[in-house]
Amino acid sequence: MCVSSYHQAQRLFHRALGRALKARNPDITIGLSDPGGSGLHHYYAHGEIAIEGSSITEGIGNSRITKNLAGSPVDISWQIPDSEAIPTAFNLVRNEGLVLGGSSGINVMGAVRLARELGRGHTIVTILCDSMLRYQERMLNREFLESRGLSLPAWLDV
Numbered sequence: 001m002c003v004s005s006y007h008q009a010q011r012l013f014h015r016a017l018g019r020a021l022k023a024r025n026p027d028i029t030i031g032l033s034d035p036g037g038s039g040l041h042h043y044y045a046h047g048e049i050a051i052e053g054s055s056i057t058e059g060i061g062n063s064r065i066t067k068n069l070a071g072s073p074v075d076i077s078w079q080i081p082d083s084e085a086i087p088t089a090f091n092l093v094r095n096e097g098l099v100l101g102g103s104s105g106i107n108v109m110g111a112v113r114l115a116r117e118l119g120r121g122h123t124i125v126t127i128l129c130d131s132m133l134r135y136q137e138r139m140l141n142r143e144f145l146e147s148r149g150l151s152l153p154a155w156l157d158v
Contacts, residue, residue: 015072033079033110039063044077057102080106090153101130
């Protein structure tokens with residue numbers, strides 16, 4: 001498999017993996033996706049941390065550059081709103097049988113955006129890093145989602 005780009009929202013291995021991939025192929029594109037309420041997209045897009053928006057996702061995003069992120073070779077970044085990430089997570093349940101959380105929804109939407117940016121003929125790798133089961137109180141709570149302008153899919157009656 002020839003990887004054209006690597007996309008990741010979770011920061012734990014972003015620097016190490018990004019550097020390792022760039023060492024093997026300097027032409028690889030490293031993408032970063034960030035939820036609303038985090039400053040990392042703005043940092044990589046504009047050179048300074050600025051917090052915009054909010055998100056129901058947990059354990060992803062940051063408002064500072066941590067040691068494990070400093071020096072990451074990020075080529076492109078996006079801020080993925082909950083209005084894209086959460087429906088994507090539900091679509092992964094319905095269409096792929098993958099019960100993933102909001103962080104994975106952010107990762108997949110970032111990978112989709114990267115695919116659109118790069119065009120046909122590229123292999124994109126992302127990490128599906130969480131389970132929806134961990135976020136049941138938010139992602140499967142109709143009242144909570146509606147209070148944030150989101151909704152459960154019609155096929156999911158909980």
